[in-house]
Amino acid sequence: MHKNNLIIGFDDPILITGSNGFIGSRVVETLLRSGFSNLRCFVRPSSNLTHLQGTLATAQKARVEMIHGNLLSREDCTKAAKDVKVVFHLAAGIEKTFPGSFMNSVVTTRNLLDAVVRLGTLQRFVNVSSFAIYSNWNIAGGGLLDETCELESRPVERADAYTFAKLKQDQLVLEYAQKYGVPYVILRPGAVYGPGAHHITARVGIDTFGVFFHLGGSNQIPLTYVDNCAEAIVLAGLKSGVDGEVFNVVDNDLPSSRQFLRMYKRHGHRFKSIYIPYWLFYSFCWLWENYSRWSEGQLPPVFNRRRCATYWKGNRYSNQKLKDRVGWRPTVSFSEASRRYFEYVRKTS
Amino acid sequence: MLRVAVVGCGKIADQHAEQIAHIPGCEIVGVCDREELMAKQLQERLNVPTRFAEVQDLLDKARPDVVHITSPPQSHYPVGKLCLEAGCHVYVEKPFTVNLAEAEELISLAEYKNLKLTVGHNAQFSHAANRMRKLVAEGYLGGPPLHLESYYCYDLGDPGYAKALLGDRDHWVRMLPGGLLQNTVSHGISKIAEFLNGDVPDVVAYGFTSPLLRSIGETELVDELRVIIHDGIATAYFTFSSQMRPSLHQIRLYGPKNGLVVDDDQETVIRVRGSRYKSYLEQFVPPWDYAKQYIVDSLGNVRKFLRADFQTGHGMRVLIQSFYRSITDGLPLPIPYKEILRTSRIMEEIFSQLSSAPNTIRIGHREKVPVGQS
Numbered sequence: 001m002h003k004n005n006l007i008i009g010f011d012d013p014i015l016i017t018g019s020n021g022f023i024g025s026r027v028v029e030t031l032l033r034s035g036f037s038n039l040r041c042f043v044r045p046s047s048n049l050t051h052l053q054g055t056l057a058t059a060q061k062a063r064v065e066m067i068h069g070n071l072l073s074r075e076d077c078t079k080a081a082k083d084v085k086v087v088f089h090l091a092a093g094i095e096k097t098f099p100g101s102f103m104n105s106v107v108t109t110r111n112l113l114d115a116v117v118r119l120g121t122l123q124r125f126v127n128v129s130s131f132a133i134y135s136n137w138n139i140a141g142g143g144l145l146d147e148t149c150e151l152e153s154r155p156v157e158r159a160d161a162y163t164f165a166k167l168k169q170d171q172l173v174l175e176y177a178q179k180y181g182v183p184y185v186i187l188r189p190g191a192v193y194g195p196g197a198h199h200i201t202a203r204v205g206i207d208t209f210g211v212f213f214h215l216g217g218s219n220q221i222p223l224t225y226v227d228n229c230a231e232a233i234v235l236a237g238l239k240s241g242v243d244g245e246v247f248n249v250v251d252n253d254l255p256s257s258r259q260f261l262r263m264y265k266r267h268g269h270r271f272k273s274i275y276i277p278y279w280l281f282y283s284f285c286w287l288w289e290n291y292s293r294w295s296e297g298q299l300p301p302v303f304n305r306r307r308c309a310t311y312w313k314g315n316r317y318s319n320q321k322l323k324d325r326v327g328w329r330p331t332v333s334f335s336e337a338s339r340r341y342f343e344y345v346r347k348t349s
Numbered sequence: 350m351l352r353v354a355v356v357g358c359g360k361i362a363d364q365h366a367e368q369i370a371h372i373p374g375c376e377i378v379g380v381c382d383r384e385e386l387m388a389k390q391l392q393e394r395l396n397v398p399t400r401f402a403e404v405q406d407l408l409d410k411a412r413p414d415v416v417h418i419t420s421p422p423q424s425h426y427p428v429g430k431l432c433l434e435a436g437c438h439v440y441v442e443k444p445f446t447v448n449l450a451e452a453e454e455l456i457s458l459a460e461y462k463n464l465k466l467t468v469g470h471n472a473q474f475s476h477a478a479n480r481m482r483k484l485v486a487e488g489y490l491g492g493p494p495l496h497l498e499s500y501y502c503y504d505l506g507d508p509g510y511a512k513a514l515l516g517d518r519d520h521w522v523r524m525l526p527g528g529l530l531q532n533t534v535s536h537g538i539s540k541i542a543e544f545l546n547g548d549v550p551d552v553v554a555y556g557f558t559s560p561l562l563r564s565i566g567e568t569e570l571v572d573e574l575r576v577i578i579h580d581g582i583a584t585a586y587f588t589f590s591s592q593m594r595p596s597l598h599q600i601r602l603y604g605p606k607n608g609l610v611v612d613d614d615q616e617t618v619i620r621v622r623g624s625r626y627k628s629y630l631e632q633f634v635p636p637w638d639y640a641k642q643y644i645v646d647s648l649g650n651v652r653k654f655l656r657a658d659f660q661t662g663h664g665m666r667v668l669i670q671s672f673y674r675s676i677t678d679g680l681p682l683p684i685p686y687k688e689i690l691r692t693s694r695i696m697e698e699i700f701s702q703l704s705s706a707p708n709t710i711r712i713g714h715r716e717k718v719p720v721g722q723s
Contacts, residue, residue: 097363098363099362099363107387110386
């Protein structure tokens, strides 16, 4: 990373929320490796910090401050954001309920944005969003899904609290950019995988009914290896000239769902799966959706056509914008990334 | 058409809104939360015409007939009072109020204003609870219950709630006089209160912090509670546990002739015969009888499911519906005020005993000192 291309110096303070999380801890690692020496890691008081502390132990020259707090507290946000030049906002509320997810994603983001507006030192707010907020409802199967595509307009129908909260979080960042001129960059990672996350992405299939239903078939899976994703976040967050941009994060050489599942079973963890074609599962979702409505919510509408399309219709994905504008290249190839991931899966199964 | 408003737009508000949406003859006309973003998200999702940050604005502008208070318990009394003074009927989420004095004042005000008031003890209106009530009314127990056992457990393994509560030293649940217990035990206590007679029952409480919570550094929350209650005629045991498995939600009633075991999780009501069979038949016949009852209950549950009468929020819907009917048709309240006050009184006594010996609470299980007598 050359300092001429960056919006801040290597000694400027950087705040990372969600710094103990799966991606957050890799962002901290990437920042330290890139020579940034003034980090502030925001963590929940109840967090198990073993992994993060291990990362910090490798960079003893850097000044890393741990802030234990809750982003729902305005005081904690002010304390965390004091003097910072860049905020990497990775903390997210992954909860089943709409209010829970909303509160821990949107209210927290508002508190943080209010703090940076009040303090006035911020040069960029790096909002880590999600691929889940796109809608492919009007894109044909196999069509390209990139940064220009429409966002989900009916998140409540999708019955997906996380998507709803992430959509609102993105809207809030845009609102603060317009109202208060908060400089921002939004990153929307695809399915992030790597050591530390054992589960197989829902875009391949689900095991809700006790058996793994393989639903992805020949679809391309928008994977991004956690280290590649963290590098993309750091680069896009610090590179000059990309304010107000949105970047999708997916790796090169994306495998199909079938290929990935086969590799997972062969090299990671063996289990039985049943392939369900898209049209069949889509019909099932249609039935479920209608039954849910007829029975007045006796079964919640968790299987519905909009969600089915988002995850299993199948699209193509691009990382061209990230490459062109930020100069990012995935440093870990798919073969190496999958080797590391499956090794982790094998060891932890 | 009843005009309904919801104050407090957190998780429980969603459950209220979902049930209200399925009740004919009512509509949500406004939502209110001091955190404007929370009010906005609920308004958007439910397509409600108005939202407010201040309760007074909601009352003045949306002019509801009924207000559901689903904000944290500390606000139940002031918000309830405001709503009653504005001429609204009020449904208060559990726990009813923070203390007995507030409960008494709210009920007096409702009576004075000739308005209706209820509390969200919806577990008393599950399919199983309704069947139990019918059997008791028909005299199956052979008279009023002589002894009751209520189990109300809470699995702190639930990541959403536990993470928020354990990770946040300023969480509103910690600020309640009874802490975690106050926010959870009222369902189990109210089931006992329904069958007691005396207004001031004797209470002996014993509580402590579970070894699991202590092992993660938690020193303030009491998550294990055992209580003995006696109203002069009937006795009751109440158990709250975050650790025991299965995590029961059960009430057992024993009368002069027979008993009942009511399980809210499995939605079963098992009749327990008081008389014994001769000799070895006592070991042979009753198990068959229980098996038959479980099969019948299981088939009954399947039948209800097929008829789409088995929603998770069924109890809440029945309670809300009964409350609305008491307003529109002048029917009796689903939960008598005496019962609400009895629940409040028992809870206040429990928390008073626990707080009078804070050190004993936390190490009580080692010292074997009942808190109420220390």
